[in-house]
Amino acid sequence: MKSIDLTPLYRSSVGFDRLASLIDSALTTDTSASGYPPYNIEVCEDNQYAITLAVAGFTQAELDIQVEKGVLTVRGTKGAKDDGQYLFQGIANRTFERKFNLADYVEVTGADLSNGLLTIDLVKEIPEAMKPKTIAINHRGNVLEHTAKEDINKGDKAA
Structure with a gap:
């Protein structure tokens, strides 16, 4: 490459x-x-996002979510292997680690495990100092122009 x-x-x-x-x-x-586990990244609202990972077969105790230096890391660690005899085993129950780079000011607000899907909620909170602000324009220039015209008109009337 x-x-x-x-x-x-x-x-x-x-x-x-x-x-x-x-x-x-x-x-x-x-x-x-590896593309395991599969995931979706969804835009919920303007500054709200959700990452959903398909983690079928994992319990809450086997999942770990951490954020460090702008990187969200999701780990799944399987305990002891089931020694059952399978004719076919298509459900991947292997240990994984998936990392997501987060943009500045994106914070993880929560996580939910339901029906084999782990959903991690994120929000982008821009600090007040970084938000655009409207600056009022003073009208002093117009006031001075108006006063100058009045002075000229007053001068014409006096003459």
């Missing part, structure tokens, strides 16, 4: 180091990585 040089991004931008390293890690990720 050919690697892409992201050095030009670092030269012409400030503060986007995380974005460039995210792109770099996405490009260098092992493409043979």
Whole structure:
């Protein structure tokens, strides 16, 4: 696989180091990585998201969810293996680890395990200091123009 040089991004931008390293890690990720467990990422509302993982056969005690440095990690650890005799075993009950990179200001607000689906709720809460704000425009210039015109008119009447 050919690697892409992201050095030009670092030269012409400030503060986007995380974005460039995210792109770099996405490009260098092992493409043979397992697709287990399957998952969905859903946009619920403007700033609310949900990640749903199909974790059939896992109990709540066998699942672990952690967030560290903007990375959400979901782990499933199976206990002792069932030594039953199967004619066919299509349900994957293997240990897994799935990671999701979270954008700035995205926080995990909760998780729910129901009917073999683990749903993790996320919300993007932009701090007040980062939100756009409307700046009022003063009308002093118009007031001064109006006053100047009145002065001119008063001068004409006086003459």
